[in-house]
Amino acid sequence: MHAVLVRHDEPSALAELRDLMAMASHDLKSPLAAALSNLEMLREDHADHIGDDGERCLAATERALARVNGLVEDLLAYAMADQKDINPHAVRLADVIADHDVTVRGPLPTVLADPKLLRHVLDNLIGNAIKYTPGGVRPQVEVHAQPYACGLVRIEVADRGIGIPEADRPRVFEAFHRSANSSAYRGTGLGLAICRRIVERHGGQIGVEENPGGGSLFWFTLPAAS
Incomplete structure (x- = not known):
């Protein structure tokens, strides 16, 4: 059995990257939310005209945006993991x-x-x-x-x-x-x-x-x- 322990100091360049990731993640959240909201409105307002092909396109776009949103959430969580105050x-x-x-x-x-x-x-x-x-x-x-x-x-x-x-x-x-x-x-x-x-x-x-x-x-x- 081979155990692996991981613990090391973070170089300053990576710390700067984490700050950049936090800012970028915050900036991306609003347009992503707007895009998802607009897709939902499009489906609701034009349900009678979208058709099966249009619905498949909408669903594929929503899945893609959801994946990007998940990445943004993870980027933000990673960037903030050692910045938030902890309350043990x-x-x-x-x-x-x-x-x-x-x-x-x-x-x-x-x-x-x-x-x-x-x-x-x-x-x-x-x-x-x-x-x-x-x-x-x-x-x-x-x-x-x-x-x-x-x-x-x-x-x-x-x-x-x-x-x-x-x-x-x-x-x-x-x-x-x-x-x-x-x-x-x-x-x-x-x-x-x-x-x-x-x-x-x-x-x-x-x-x-x-x-x-x-x-x-x-x-x-x-x-x-x-």
Whole structure:
């Protein structure tokens, strides 16, 4: 089993790029929203004249704009991941994953974290575990937590998905990096980079390793609530 830990300082050039991404994302949100709104109005006002071909064109345009909007949202989240103030307090992990269809192995402790940012990390890791499950296969996602060194808790999200090639694991938390076997799945390559920034801001670490029996096991550490 090969574990990969990712944690490194951000060079100033990348910090400047993140600022540029934040500004560009803000500027793009309004025209994208206007375009989607105008398409909706066009469909409603001219429904009797659009026809099947026109409807297919509208639907394709809406899907394309939705993908661009998703990218803009991820760019903004990535750019702001280490700029927003965090408000850590005691959070029960069981409450954060309550809305997810996952298997919980063992008791889940209480950690010291910003609830919204912690939810973002877990939503992303669990969402990826489901998304990267081969078609026709029921997703199997398991969450586990245990005490770690220096007053930390190690939280694990394991799946039976397509896995991450060993060569890609050292870079999987880098912005825009996508694994060699993920080309059939839509994604921006920013979700895990956002998770890394959030975890590091809490004083934790994040990593990925092969899940015994197939799939991936993502883990991260957070301070335990006293």
